[in-house]
Amino acid sequence: MLYPLSLEEILTKNSLLTPEQLKAAVTESTKNGHSLQQTLIQLKLLTEEQILSTAAKELNIPYFPRLLPDSLDPSIIKNIPARFVTHYRFIPLEEKDGTLSIAVNDLYDIQILDELKLVLGKDISLALTPGKEIEDAIRKYYGVGAATVERMLAESGIEVLTEEKRADENIEDQVAEASVIKFFNQILVQAIKDRATDIHIEPFEDQLRIRYRIDGILYEADVPSTIKYFQSPLVSRIKVMAGLNIAEKRLPQDGKIKIRMGKEEFDLRVSILPTPFGETLDIRILSRKSILLGMEELGFSKEDLKKFAVLIAQPHGIILVTGPTGSGKTTTLYAALSSLNSGDRKILTIEDPIEYQLRGITQMQVHPKIGFTFANALRSMLRHDPDIILVGEIRDLETAEIAIKTALTGHLVFSTLHTNDAAGGITRLLEMGIEPYLVSSSVLGAIAQRLVRLICPHCKKEVELKGDLLKRVGIAENNTEGLTLYQGNGCETCKGTGYWGRTAIFETLIFSDKVRELVLSRTPTHLIKQEALNEGMRTLRQDGWEKVKKGLTTIDEVLRATPEEKIFID
Numbered sequence: 001m002l003y004p005l006s007l008e009e010i011l012t013k014n015s016l017l018t019p020e021q022l023k024a025a026v027t028e029s030t031k032n033g034h035s036l037q038q039t040l041i042q043l044k045l046l047t048e049e050q051i052l053s054t055a056a057k058e059l060n061i062p063y064f065p066r067l068l069p070d071s072l073d074p075s076i077i078k079n080i081p082a083r084f085v086t087h088y089r090f091i092p093l094e095e096k097d098g099t100l101s102i103a104v105n106d107l108y109d110i111q112i113l114d115e116l117k118l119v120l121g122k123d124i125s126l127a128l129t130p131g132k133e134i135e136d137a138i139r140k141y142y143g144v145g146a147a148t149v150e151r152m153l154a155e156s157g158i159e160v161l162t163e164e165k166r167a168d169e170n171i172e173d174q175v176a177e178a179s180v181i182k183f184f185n186q187i188l189v190q191a192i193k194d195r196a197t198d199i200h201i202e203p204f205e206d207q208l209r210i211r212y213r214i215d216g217i218l219y220e221a222d223v224p225s226t227i228k229y230f231q232s233p234l235v236s237r238i239k240v241m242a243g244l245n246i247a248e249k250r251l252p253q254d255g256k257i258k259i260r261m262g263k264e265e266f267d268l269r270v271s272i273l274p275t276p277f278g279e280t281l282d283i284r285i286l287s288r289k290s291i292l293l294g295m296e297e298l299g300f301s302k303e304d305l306k307k308f309a310v311l312i313a314q315p316h317g318i319i320l321v322t323g324p325t326g327s328g329k330t331t332t333l334y335a336a337l338s339s340l341n342s343g344d345r346k347i348l349t350i351e352d353p354i355e356y357q358l359r360g361i362t363q364m365q366v367h368p369k370i371g372f373t374f375a376n377a378l379r380s381m382l383r384h385d386p387d388i389i390l391v392g393e394i395r396d397l398e399t400a401e402i403a404i405k406t407a408l409t410g411h412l413v414f415s416t417l418h419t420n421d422a423a424g425g426i427t428r429l430l431e432m433g434i435e436p437y438l439v440s441s442s443v444l445g446a447i448a449q450r451l452v453r454l455i456c457p458h459c460k461k462e463v464e465l466k467g468d469l470l471k472r473v474g475i476a477e478n479n480t481e482g483l484t485l486y487q488g489n490g491c492e493t494c495k496g497t498g499y500w501g502r503t504a505i506f507e508t509l510i511f512s513d514k515v516r517e518l519v520l521s522r523t524p525t526h527l528i529k530q531e532a533l534n535e536g537m538r539t540l541r542q543d544g545w546e547k548v549k550k551g552l553t554t555i556d557e558v559l560r561a562t563p564e565e566k567i568f569i570d
Contacts, residue, residue, distance in 0.1 A: 004059070005058055005059065006108075007036050007037065007051075007055065007107075007108055008022060008026065008036070010054060010055055010058045010059075011046075011051075011054075013058070014054050014058070016046060016050065016054065017040075017045060017046070021045055024043075025039050025040050025043060025045060028043065035106055035108065035109065036108070037051055037106055037107075037108065038106075048105075048130050048131065049065065049130065052105075052107075052128040052129070052130065053065075053128075055107055055128065056127075056128045059107070061107075061125075061126055061127060061128065062127035062128070063127065063128045063129070064103060064127055064128070064129040064133070065129070065130065065133075066129075066133060067091065067103060067129055067133045067134070067136075067137050071093060072091070072092070072093055072094070072137070072141070073092070073093065073094040073095070074141070076092045076093070076094060076095050076100070077091075077092055077141050077142075080092045080120075081240065082138075082142045083240070083245075083246065084116075084119070084120075084240070084246075085138055085142060086138060086142075087246060087247050088116050089104070089105060089106075089131070089134060089135075090102045090103060090104045090105075090116070090134065091103045091129075091134050091137045091138060091141075093127060095122070098122060098123060099122065099123040099124070099125050100120065100122040100123070100124055100125070101124075101125045101126075101127060102116075102124060102125075102126060102127070103126075103127045103128070103129040103133075103134060103137075104126055104127070104128065104129075104134075105128070105129065105130065105131040105134055107126065107128060113126070115232060115233050115236065118180045118230060118233035118236075118237075119180065119181075119233050119236045119237050119240065119246075121180060121181035121182065180230055180233045180234050180237050181237060183227070183230070183234070184234060184237055184238065187199060187210065187221070187223075188259065188261075188268075189261065190212075190221070191212050191285060192261055192266065192285065192287075194212055194214055194495070195214055195215070195501075196212035196213055196214050196285060197213050197214070197216075197284065197285055198212070198213040198282055198283065198284050198285065199211075199212060199281075199282070199283040199285070200212075200213070200218070200280075200281070200282055200283075201234070201235075201238075201280065201281040201282075201283070202280050203228075203231055203275060203277040203278035203279070203280060204277055205277055206228070207225070207228055208223075208227050208228040208231050208234075210223050210227075214497075215453045215497075215499055215500075215501065215502050216326065216451055216453065216502060217453075217497075219495075231278050232278070235272070235278070235279050235281065238257075238270060238281060238283070239253070239255070239270075239272070241257045241270075242255030242256060242257050242268075242270040243255050243256075244270070244272070249274060249278075249279060250274055251274065252271070252272060252273050252274070253270075253271075253272045254269070254270065254271050254272070255269075255270045256268060256269050256270065257270060264287065265287075266285055266286060266287055267285075267286040268283050268284065268285060268286070269283070269284040269286065269353065270282075270283050271283075271284075286355065286356065294335060294338075294339075295308070295309070295335050295336070295339055297335075298328075298331070298332055298335055298504055299503040299504035299505065299506065299547075300504075300506055301506075301538070301543060301546060303536075303538070304506050304508045304538070304543070307445070307508045307510055308336075308447065308508060310510075311444050311445045311510070312336050312339065312340060312412070314412060314444055315410070315412065316407055316408075316409075316410045316411055316412055317407050317412060317413070317442060317443065317444035318403060318404065318407045318413045318414075318415065318442050318443045318444060319336075319412070319413070319414050319415075319443075319444050319445055319446075319447070320394075320415060320416065320417055320422075320425045320443065320445070320446040320447070321333060321414070321415075321416050321417075321446075321447050321448075321449065322416065322417045322418070322419040322420075322421070322422060322424065322425045322446060322447065322448045322449075323416075323418070323419075323448055323449045323450060324418060324450075325418070326451070327449055327450050327451055327504075328449055328450075328451050328502075328504050329416045329449065330351075330355050330392075330416075331504075332447070332449060332504070333390060333414050333416070334355075334356065334358065336414060337349070337358060337361060337388070337390060337414070338358065340388060340412075341358070341360050341361060345387040345388060346362075346384070346385060346386045346387050346388075347360075347361045347362070347386065347387065347388045347389075347390070348361075348362045348363075348364070348381045348384060348386045348388075348389050348390070349361060349362070349363045349364065349389070349390035349391075349392070350364045350365075350366060350374055350377040350378065350381065350389075350390070350391055350392060351363060351364070351365055351366070351390070351392035352365060352366040352374075352392050352393065353365055362384075364377055364381075366392070373399075374391055374392065374393070374394075374395065374399040375396070375398040375399045375402055378391065378399065378402040378403065378406060379402060382406060382409075382411075386411060387411065387412065388411070388412045388413075388414070389403075389406060389411055389412070389413050389414070390413075390414045390415070391403055391413065391414070391415040392415070392416065393415065393416050393417070393418075394415050394416070394417055394429075394432075396432070397432045397433045397434070400429055400432050400433075400434050401434065403415060404434060404438050404439070404442045407442040407443075408438075408441065408442050417429075419448070420448070420563045421448045421507055421525075421529065421539070421540065421563065422445075422446040422447060422448040422507045422508065422509035422529075422532070422537075423446070423509060423525045423526075423528045423529040423532065424448075424525055425446040425448075426439060426443065426446065426519055426525070426528060427524075427525045427528075429443075430519075430522065436519050436520045436521075436522055437520060439519055440511075440516040440517075440519045440520050441516075443511055444510075444511055445508065445509055445510045445511055446509045447506060447507065447508050447509070448506070448507040448509075448540060449504050449505065449506050449507070449540075450504065450505050450540055450544075450561040450562055451502045451503070451504055451505075451561065452502060452503060452504075452505055452544060452547065452553045452557045452558060452560075452561045453497075453499035453500075453501070453502050453553060453557050454499060454500060454501045454502060454503055454552055454553055455486055455487060455488045455498065455499060455500075455551065455552065455553060455554060456488040456490075456491065456493060456494035456497070456498055456499055456500040457500065458491050458493040458494065458500070459488050459489040459490055459491035459493070459494065459498065460486050460487075460488060460489075460551070461486060461487065461488075461489050462484055462485070462486055463485050463486060463487045465483070465485060466555075469555045469556065469559070470555070472555075472559055483549060484551070485548060485549075485551075485554070485555070486551045486554070487554045487556075488500075499557070503547065503552060503553070505540050505543040505544045505547060505558070505561070505562070506538075506540070506543055507537065507538065507539050507540045507543065508537060508538075509528075509529075509532045509537055510532075510535070510537075512535055514531055514535070515528060515531055515532060515535075518531060540561075540562040540563070541558060541559075541562045544557075544558030544561070544562060545558065
């Protein structure tokens with residue numbers, strides 16, 4: 001926002017200061033980092049009224065020495081959040097023909113005024129008024145400490161979602177929205193239409209990169225290169241939606257947004273990290289429509305599904321689900337809890353974070369900063385007489401010990417570990433310091449899983465068997481007679497990837513008597529795994545190969561998703 005005259009020119013034209021006084025004020029302003037207006041007032045060379053009234057007259061903009069009630073529109077004030085008003089130090093006056101009129105104290109704070117225009121998504125017209133009038137108006141119309149209360153609500157994770165706000169957040173139908181707001185809405189709509197699970201907004205020195213994670217793979221979004229210039233207001237807009245502190249740019253922040261597209265509601269989990277080139281964001285998209293899968297929809301083979309059903313039917317013990325982040329462990333655990341959720345069972349969970357709200361199940365989220373950890377939560381949960389407990393992740397010895405004691409005292413416990421395979425979960429507990437006899441007597445079984453992409457049904461085609469790929473997955477070519485494999489050719493539906501959707505592959509290790517004996521003797525992981533194979537366990541790659549034979553996925557995808565195995569598949 002540019003003006004025909006600078007403040008120095010206005011002051012010189014109206015002979016309010018001598019050249020020496022003005023030069024000294026400009027020097028002091030540069031030295032202390034304050035605006036020229038602030039410096040003139042601090043040095044008592046001019047009063048605020050002299051500066052504002054003169055500037056308003058020269059630039060032909062309104063000047064309000066007093067903000068009277070009839071100069072403000074209460075309905076406009078209601079729609080502008082207190083955190084905006086207090087951060088940018090302005091008061092909204094009225095809105096006409098899409099232009100918002102606001103009263104400010106510093107006409108030449110160009111950066112803030114332009115950012116405010118972009119964040120609000122409206123054209124801005126300015127009026128000048130003394131700073132005390134703005135502060136008094138904020139207290140009068142927003143209440144004392146309004147911004148502080150909003151900040152506390154945001155930090156507590158509470159979001160007040162009124163019916164009016166729900167209507168406003170229907171992102172598909174919003175029209176007449178300007179600049180950054182409209183752009184961010186378009187990003188969201190496209191991400192949801194493309195089935196993205198995450199949106200990554202990543203700043204670099206000369207680029208603002210936006211990427212979508214679709215079916216576990218990152219794809220760069222096609223956005224104008226000039227979006228880099230709007231990085232700050234874009235981040236501010238997202239912070240406002242997530243109830244975060246828009247002024248804090250040095251520390252990580254986490255928040256959430258609720259939106260609706262058409263008739264479907266989504267939860268957006270926002271995580272912000274500071275970088276040398278600005279703040280980087282990850283927005284996790286969670287659809288309330290596809291919250292839960294049934295046990296049969298997870299991707300278990302018939303044999304593994306029977307094994308899993310037997311495991312979760314046990315009255316007490318620990319069931320471990322292992323795999324890297326993003327491998328679908330939480331979805332599997334939620335499916336298990338949902339199948340067990342009935343009126344005669346009390347189920348408690350402690351998670352980080354709570355991915356989905358499960359009706360009829362008491363869920364809690366850890367808060368390490370205030371001492372509410374997995375271990376502390378577990379101790380308290382036992383006083384609530386639960387039948388089944390879900391521990392989001394066993395991260396340390398203390399949590400592992402309490403979980404095992406909980407299982408040994410008659411509770412069914414579900415939890416996760418980050419290991420490459422099912423047998424590795426046993427080793428991890430021993431490495432943490434758990435005694436072998438406790439692991440042997442408490443663990444019922446361990447399940448490793450990965451997610452693999454499904455072949456797009458719209459461009460599915462037969463492909464030639466490749467000996468090198470077969471060898472890598474452990475298949476002898478003479479065992480593929482009469483077998484037809486498929487892959488996606490790439491089409492508009494799958495955006496040329498050849499894949500559409502995902503399913504899970506599993507490795508289910510049941511604790512048999514022999515396996516328990518091996519655990520007691522601290523047998524190495526590979527020998528425990530070999531014994532499980534002898535007893536009928538199928539590895540991740542073997543389960544993946546079964547899905548390849550069924551025409552669900554490809555060998556390339558199975559190799560990408562699974563660790564190397566020195567096991568020959570018959």
